[in-house]
Amino acid sequence: MTAAMCRSRRWSRPSSCSGSSPGMRAARLPLLALTLAVGTAAPRLAQAAAASIRGRVEVMREPPAAAARPTIGELSMPSPRDLPNRRRSVVYLEAAPQGAFEEHEGRAVMDQRHETFVPYVLAITVGTTVDFTNSDSTYHNVFSLSRPRRFDLGRYAAGQSKAVRFDRPGVVRVFCEIHSHMSAFILVFNHRFYATTDADGRYRIDNVPPGAYTIVAWNDGEARETRTVKLLSTLQNRIFAASALLAVLSIVFPIRLVTSRLEREVEAELERGLAEGASLVEQQHAARLQTLVLMARLIADLPKLKAAVDTNESKTVQPLAQEYRELVRSDLFAVANRSGEVLVALGRPAGAIADLSAVRAALAGRESTTFRSQPDGVLEMVTVPIGMEREGPPEVLGALSLGFVLDDGLAAQFKRVTAGEVAFAADGTVRASSLPRAADAALAGVLGRGDVRSVRLGENEYVALSRPLAPEGERGPVAIVVRSRTERLLFLRTFRTALIVAAFAAVVVAIATSYALARTVTRPLTAITATMREMTATGDLARKIRLGRWDDEDARVLATTFDALTDSIARFQREAALRERLSALGRLSTVIAHEIRNPLMIIKASLRTLAREKISSEEVRELAADIDHEVARLNLIVEDVLDFARPVRLEYAPVDLGALCRDAVAATLPRGGALHCRLAIDPGLGPVTTDAERLRTALVNIIANARDATLARGARGGEPSPADIEVRARAAPPGRVVLEVEDHGVGIDLADLSHVFDPYFTTKRTGSGLGLAIAKNIVDAMGGAISAQSRLGEGTRIRIDLPAAPAAGPASAA
Incomplete structure (x- = not known):
């Protein structure tokens, strides 16, 4: 993307900033400091390699807030007003990856509270609709003249909301027609690789494909900072990612194939078992029904029964019916006379079981099989005629009905035969089952379907198959055979769990092996890099690269060449150190000669005056005071040189950092003076373990330099500042504290900024040039860091970063 550039001006209706992508006004000050880190995500099947870009944007100086005219409410009483958060920044990829340019539908909100747009900066993608809600107590009129969206x-x-859809990328500056001080930015991207910083300035952009990108930091339309980052750019990462991905694919795909094939086989075996169970139920039912028909025929042909029926008396038929029912063990035993009246009905009430159509058919000499739904099951009956043999057509004396009930007990018997659950249904309702009654409604959904169906019963999943028990084309009971898929697949889940555990172990081993392979390939470079880091940290160029047993000949050649290079650099360093010592001696001689000569000249002049004969006592006192002052000045010069030369010995103790800062300011800036100092101490800053006297000395030197720079600017006619010098102290996790001394003085030229901590370096007419050098020695001895930032004509900021507690006890440093 190219950034649009526009300049601000005073307006009656604001001018617009236009461009095809987020841009900013040309900035004269580097207001942003951008730091970043790259994290590579673990390889995945769907996304071979992705990374996260994360970092922190530090706003070096917050832009001034726009002046706001008072509202009507403010004229009569105080009215709260939010200040726009101008420290929030947007970080994005200047050139997005291929395939990332797509429109995303979505919604975002830019609220209006206390005459302020919230958030002040809103980042969205093309296709997003922004709701401009009015949470204020007054009217608003939101508008924009920016080219991407007017x-x-x-x-x-108040309480209303209006929406705008953004269809073009770019920077949209938003204003309010009624309140001229209200403004905000909307950054519209045509990709998703952007992030808004949090309150601490941190950001994170996820799922960035491998490649080289330029990271852009945007803040308040005033500044732009860029960094270049490469994802998976190291040889070790590429070897590791490729090897690990290959190992994962070679393990996961076969396991997935095996488990899928095994699951299909188990499903097929389950369906085959279900069909076999249904066939067994049909065979068992047919056998029971055939046996019942044979029994009915035999009993109907018994002479005693014929004779008893012929009497047409129930008392005569009753004993025989009880005897025969016990013999055949039927659930129903009923006898009707030649008129169709029921003489005896055992097992069921006569009205509940009598089937007149079946009785009439039997009286007409025909056998029949019928069923009747019962509360506890399905009653299936066989009705045969009771006839007397004679010449011609047989004489029908009555009808005999035998029946058995398809109930829960019979379903339980069939369950043992089929190794599955069994249910019986009639008239579209499940009447009996080996399962709990709560499953009847779910099983009824299987009726009328000839294929295997899935049924959810509680927490378990079943497969069911229904088979009619009546001859084809006739109504009759239906058997439902059910088997648990959950139980059958239980062993498969156990097997799959074992496979997953084994696969996970294999993947871990494969990744570890891949990492070891990558380390083996890149070990020589790592060893060289580590040695270079040690040389950078310690300055010891005598260190040699030690290669391990995995290193090859090419690595040894590289290491030997690097060692030869460091030997040459060490030689050049010794020669440069000698020249630097001679130069430092020359600078010291010049400083001492200059600084000592002036007091000596004053002392010499005073002594000559004292040598005159006629001199008053008042003049003697003044000359003695001058001599005493210059002697003290000479002593101070000697002490500065000795402080710089002698080792720094530290005595640690708990210190109130706020009180220490106030003491240093009081020692440097007299009360009622021309300069104003503002102290900003973090309320949450607790006691710090350090050497109070040494740290106070460093602060006094730094504040004294700030004082001199500010006074020098005042002498040149610079603009006054509400706080000439600012001293800040705050906690900085983890376990560190930060001290900052910022002045609005003459500043330091960029060419001199890198030398401010060098001994005997000064740009002032007077001074030894040892103040900041001594401060740096003290901070270094405490395990901290000191840095300087400055702009010529604007001011200087000195930052001290210290540990809140020493790593060891009392220490000394040269």
Whole structure:
């Protein structure tokens, strides 16, 4: 993307900033400091390699807030007003990866509270609709003249909201027609690789494909900072990612194939078992029904029964019916006379079981099989005629009905035969089952379907198959055979769990092996890099690269060449150190000669005056005071040189950092003076373990330099500042504290900024040039860091970063 550039000006209706992508006004000050880190995500099947870009944007100086005219409410009483958060920044990829340019539908909100747009900076993608809600107590009129999206929402009252869709990328500056001090930015991207910093300035951009990108930091339309980052750019990462991905694919795909094939086989075996169970139920039912028909025929042909029926008396038929029912063990035993009246009905009430159509058929000499739904099951009956043999057509004396009930007990018997659950249904309702009654409604959904169906019963999943028990084309009971898929697949889940554990172990081993392979390939470079880091940290160029047993000949050649290079650099360093010592001696001689000569000249002149004969006592006192002052000045010069030369010995103790800062300011800036100092001490800053006297000395030297720079600017006619010098102290996790001394003085030229901590370096007419050098020695001895930032004509900021507690006890440093 290219950033649009535009300049601000005073306006009656604001001018617009246009461009095809987020841009910013040309900035004269580097307001942003951008730091970043790259984290590579673990390889995945769907996304071979992705990374996260994370870091922190530090706003070096917060832009001034726009002046706001008072509202009507403020004229009569105080009215709260939010200040826009101008420290929030947007970080994005200047050139997005291929395939990332797509429109995303979505919604975002830019609220209006206390005459302020919230958030002050909103980052969205193309296709997003922004709701401009009015949470204020007054009217607003939101508009924009920016080229990517021009709009004017008109006046609308509190509690209302209006929406705008953004279809083009770029920077949209938003204003309010009614309140001229209100403004905000909307950054519209045509990709998703952007992030808004949090309150601490941190950001994170996820799922960035491998490649080289330029990271852009945008803040308040005032500044732009860029960094270049490469994802998976190291040889070790590429070897590791490729090897690990290959190992994962070679393990996961076969396991997935095996488990899928095994699951299909188990499903097929389950369906085959279900069909076999249904066939067994049909065979068992047919056998029971055939046996019942044979029994009915035999009993109907018994002479005693014929004779008893012929009497047409129930008392005569009753004993025989009880005897025969016990013999055949039927659930129903009923006898009707030649008129169709039921003489005896055992097992069921006569009205509940009598089937007149079956009785009439039997009286007509025909056998029949019928069923009747019962509360506890399905009653299946066989009705045969009771006839007397004679010449011609047989004489029918009555009808005999035998029946058995398809109930829960019979379903339980069939369950043992089929190794599955069994249910019986009639008239579309399940009447009996080996399962709990709560499953009847779910099983009824299987009726009328000839294929295997899945049924959810409680927490378990079943497969069911229904088979009619009546001859084809006739109504009759239906058997449902059910088997648990959950139980059958239980062993498969156990097997799959074992495979997953084994696969996970294999993947871990494969990744570890891949990492070891990558380390083996890149070990020589790592060893060289580590040695270079040690040389950088310690300055010891005598260190040699030690290669391990995995290193090859090419690595040894590289290491030997690097060792030869460091030997040459060490030689050049010794020669440069000698020249530097001679130069430092020359600078010291010049400083001492200059600084000592002036007091000596004053002392010499005073002594000559004292040598005159006629001199008053008042003049003697003044000359003695001058001599005493210059002697003290000489002593101070000697002490500065000795402080710089002698080792720094530290005595640690708990210190109130706020009180220490106030003491240093009081020692440097007299009360009622021309300079104003503002102290900003973090309220949450607790006691710090350090050497109070040494740290106070460093602060006094730094504040004294700030004082001199500020006074020098005042002498040149610079603009006054509400706080000439600012001293800040705050906690900085983890376990560190930060001290900052910032002045609004003459500043330091960029060419001199890198030398401010060098001994005997000064740009002032007077001074030894040892103040900041001594401060640096003290901070270094405490395990901290000191740095300087400055702009010529604007001021200087000195930052001290210290540990809140020493790593060891009392220490000394040269």
